[in-house]
Amino acid sequence: MIFLQQTINALWLGAVYSLFALGYALVFSVLGVLNLAHSAVFMWGAYFGWLALTYFNLPLPVAGIIAPLGAGIIAVILDLLAFAPLRKRNAPRISQLISSMGAGLILVKIAQIVFSAQPQFFPNISNLNQTLPNLPFKITLIQTLIFVIAIVLIIVLRLIIRRTLFGKAIRAISMDSQTATLFGVPVERYYQFVFFLSGALAGIAGLLYALAFNNVLPFMGDSVALKGLTVIVLGGLGNIEGAIIGGFFVAALETASIALGGSTYRDAIIFILLILVLLIRPQGLLGEKRVERV
Amino acid sequence: MFGISESLFQFLLINVILALSIFITLYAGIFSMANVGFMALGAYTGVICTQNFGLPLWIGLIAGMLASGVCAYLLGLPILRLHDIYLAIATIGFGEIVRIFLLNFDNFLSFIYGTEVVLTGGALGIKGIPKISETWYLLAFIAFILLIFHLLGRSRFGRVLIAIREDELIAGGMGIDIVKIKSAVFVLSGVLAGAAGVFSAHLTRIISPGIYNFSRAVDVLAYTVLGGTVTWVGPVVGASILTALPEFARPLKEYNQIFNGLILLFVIVYLPNGIIGPKFLHRTLGKVKKIFLK
Numbered sequence: 172m173i174f175l176q177q178t179i180n181a182l183w184l185g186a187v188y189s190l191f192a193l194g195y196a197l198v199f200s201v202l203g204v205l206n207l208a209h210s211a212v213f214m215w216g217a218y219f220g221w222l223a224l225t226y227f228n229l230p231l232p233v234a235g236i237i238a239p240l241g242a243g244i245i246a247v248i249l250d251l252l253a254f255a256p257l258r259k260r261n262a263p264r265i266s267q268l269i270s271s272m273g274a275g276l277i278l279v280k281i282a283q284i285v286f287s288a289q290p291q292f293f294p295n296i297s298n299l300n301q302t303l304p305n306l307p308f309k310i311t312l313i314q315t316l317i318f319v320i321a322i323v324l325i326i327v328l329r330l331i332i333r334r335t336l337f338g339k340a341i342r343a344i345s346m347d348s349q350t351a352t353l354f355g356v357p358v359e360r361y362y363q364f365v366f367f368l369s370g371a372l373a374g375i376a377g378l379l380y381a382l383a384f385n386n387v388l389p390f391m392g393d394s395v396a397l398k399g400l401t402v403i404v405l406g407g408l409g410n411i412e413g414a415i416i417g418g419f420f421v422a423a424l425e426t427a428s429i430a431l432g433g434s435t436y437r438d439a440i441i442f443i444l445l446i447l448v449l450l451i452r453p454q455g456l457l458g459e460k461r462v463e464r465v
Numbered sequence: 466m467f468g469i470s471e472s473l474f475q476f477l478l479i480n481v482i483l484a485l486s487i488f489i490t491l492y493a494g495i496f497s498m499a500n501v502g503f504m505a506l507g508a509y510t511g512v513i514c515t516q517n518f519g520l521p522l523w524i525g526l527i528a529g530m531l532a533s534g535v536c537a538y539l540l541g542l543p544i545l546r547l548h549d550i551y552l553a554i555a556t557i558g559f560g561e562i563v564r565i566f567l568l569n570f571d572n573f574l575s576f577i578y579g580t581e582v583v584l585t586g587g588a589l590g591i592k593g594i595p596k597i598s599e600t601w602y603l604l605a606f607i608a609f610i611l612l613i614f615h616l617l618g619r620s621r622f623g624r625v626l627i628a629i630r631e632d633e634l635i636a637g638g639m640g641i642d643i644v645k646i647k648s649a650v651f652v653l654s655g656v657l658a659g660a661a662g663v664f665s666a667h668l669t670r671i672i673s674p675g676i677y678n679f680s681r682a683v684d685v686l687a688y689t690v691l692g693g694t695v696t697w698v699g700p701v702v703g704a705s706i707l708t709a710l711p712e713f714a715r716p717l718k719e720y721n722q723i724f725n726g727l728i729l730l731f732v733i734v735y736l737p738n739g740i741i742g743p744k745f746l747h748r749t750l751g752k753v754k755k756i757f758l759k
Binding site for chain 2: 204205252253256257260262263264265266268269270272273274275276277279280281284393397400401404408436438439442443445446449450453
């Protein structure tokens with residue numbers, strides 16, 4: 172009974188983590204860089220959704236479109252300011268990590284100035300927090316919604332990457348961007364598409380996360396940012412399937428450690444896992460071993 | 466002194482030590498975000514020495530440096546095998562683990578001893594630390610470090626660091642013991658950060674795990690990025706500017722984080738060697754000459 176309930180909790184939380192980590196992994200797999208501002212985009216997605224829902228009183232489905240759209244646009248701007256100039260110069264990957272940290276700092280501070288550091292709530296979604304009736308476990312409507320939306324998006328993303336020309340192009344770029352250019356792939360434009368897609372995924376994850384906990388904060392990205400790192404490292408940096416499995420794994424670990432030992436060591440366990448995976452299996456759970464060549 | 470209050474000057478000096486501690490790792494091509502974690506370990510060790518055991522500051526300082534140095538050595542053994550982004554992620558994880566460790570240290574001790582133990586004070590931290598760091602201690606300490614850096618820079622060790630930074634594989638092929646050198650650099654960086662922790666704890670008079678968070682680590686990184694890592698002058702200048710400037714321009718103080726974010730973003734993009742790099746200096750000096758020699 173308790174086990175069933177914890178499994179349900181891990182499933183919907185894992186769905187949000189996966190959705191968030193997918194954007195991280197997508198950018199890493201195509202561009203080979205870690206976008207540390209991803210969590211700030213996630214937070215902005217939540218704020219766009221909040222604005223649509225409570226400020227403009229729009230219905231939930233509309234907010235569900237505005238949040239990823241707005242977050243996607245922010246991610247494209249991020250690319251133009253923080254990544255594109257460094258890419259052009261062929262700067263080391265660490266430089267892009269640093270510039271993305273700077274960009275994340277700016278985005279969080281802007282949110283703090285615009286929306287204040289106080290948490291904002293969603294007053295008119297009480298029907299979403301109702302528990303579904305006649306089930307052997309407790310799950311609210313929003314949690315079910317989160318799980319369904321996340322699974323649908325994950326499947327759609329997989330189809331896009333595996334079946335469409337767009338997916339073919341970004342897979343080609345991730346293998347070898349120079350060769351892709353030679354074959355006529357407009358690499359720079361695809362980078363912006365990838366950033367948009369990654370931002371949109373973060374945005375929808377942000378909105379869902381904020382709805383589930385019924386609050387939005389400028390700092391809400393912080394805890395997810397580091398968990399997201401663990402998720403993609405666990406899945407093998409840049410591995411899309413790995414990010415999904417990693418998301419559910421981290422959520423399961425988190426719910427299990429809360430259920431067993433209280434919440435005090437929850438985060439410590441996740442970060443110790445992060446370092447252990449980096450040391451023992453840096454290619455992640457699903458990745459193949461890579462040999463460094465001179 | 467130049468309209469800078471003494472306490473601001475002291476914090477400036479502490480930030481200079483922190484910037485130097487991150488500079489030495491970057492100089493050897495190691496991108497580590499672990500410095501604030503070492504700073505926290507140093508601060509807690511030092512404060513426990515002076516407050517709980519009534520020892521003088523210099524013993525606390527040595528104990529703090531020793532604690533963070535030993536910890537850096539032990540952490541470096543496994544972690545320094547990792548490279549760029551992987552190393553960055555692992556050190557970010559380490560910072561979080563230190564924070565969680567300090568947060569729960571009392572619970573842990575109480576659990577072992579079976580009685581309530583208060584040593585680190587959990588989330589509230591330690592209050593009422595004697596304010597015994599003097600400005601001249603800090604100045605003497607920095608002078609001593611800079612002397613060491615200056616001597617090291619001209620020695621074989623300094624050239625070895627550059628060799629490792631430029632190409633680790635070739636450096637290894639030339640017979641340089643990379644593991645040993647990297648671990649020495651990491652320990653040196655940890656010791657410096659630990660010293661900064663002890664000094665700052667005896668200035669602010671209050672420490673808690675919350676102040677050693679990720680955004681503090683990013684701030685410290687901004688000092689070094691602004692100054693550049695060409696010579697040790699870079700981090701000194703960078704830390705001085707970023708600590709003192711917000712005091713003179715009030716709006717900057719309000720938007721301190723944005724300012725640091727902008728620095729990280731734009732200095733990395735447009736001035737990869739920082740303001741104390743040959744390119745920027747050459748350009749600025751050229752302009753100054755043009756103005757005056759006309």
